[in-house]
Amino acid sequence: MTKVIIFDFDGTLADTINILLSITNRLSAEFGFKSATKEELAQLSNLNSWQILRYSGISIFKVPLLIRKLKAELRSEIPNIKLFSGIKEVLLELKKLGFQLGIITSNSRENVLALLEINGLQDSFTFIYSGSTFGKNKVIDRWLKREHINPEEVIYVGDEIRDIDAAKKTGIKIIAVGWGFNSLEALAAHNPDFLIERPQELIEIMSNLG
Known part of the structure; x- marks a missing residue:
């Protein structure tokens, strides 16, 4: 049961998908990976997490810091979610x-x-x-x-x-x-x-x- x-x-x-996309794109230059359009997001929806990381080109070593920044920036967006x-x-x-x-x-x-x-x-x-x-x-x-x-x-x-x-x-x-x-x-x-x-x-x- x-x-x-x-x-x-x-x-x-x-x-949160569109807001996370917007934040991620803002951080793309700082972390050295390419930003994604909404059209590309539809393609990415067929991939798993590791495939998405490879597609973006971000260094695996930068991912923990990127995630921390994403969470922090998302905090100010909570009223809009x-x-x-x-x-x-x-x-x-x-x-x-x-x-x-x-x-x-x-x-x-x-x-x-x-x-x-x-x-x-x-x-x-x-x-x-x-x-x-x-x-x-x-x-x-x-x-x-x-x-x-x-x-x-x-x-x-x-x-x-x-x-x-x-x-x-x-x-x-x-x-x-x-x-x-x-x-x-x-x-x-x-x-x-x-x-x-x-x-x-x-x-x-x-x-x-x-």
Whole structure:
């Protein structure tokens, strides 16, 4: 029986894609990689994280500092960021159904809390963990051990190929969502347990699994 639903943040709950693209492009000259247009973003949506890094030309050694700067600059944009349509209502309904909700993200905890508070959702999540962009499975593993949670009681909801990979490495089910960064085709190729196109489908799936 599934008791806990872990959500990714960017691209799953929060529609940050265009803002992140704008910030990344501003930082491209400083970090020595090429900027991307919205048209190129559509092409990148079919690639995994490592393929995107190779495409951009950024040095792997500069990535940690770039990510820290992205998070810092994103903080001032929080008032301009919207939740995806229908997400708030779905989260409230899942909470009402008795599921424990949490967030594991590569964004900063401060950014997540700020947006949740704006939307009146700060009390809807039991935990919020921030971890490495490329080590989400390690964050999930640490959480499972700390809380003594059986992986079979957990499901992860994310919008990227790396979310699918992280869930599989930790032995939990994954719901991939098609409204975020990676395309439906790219997500389907990595065989998530569920692949959905509308937030409301989360309630249907969880009603059957709960």
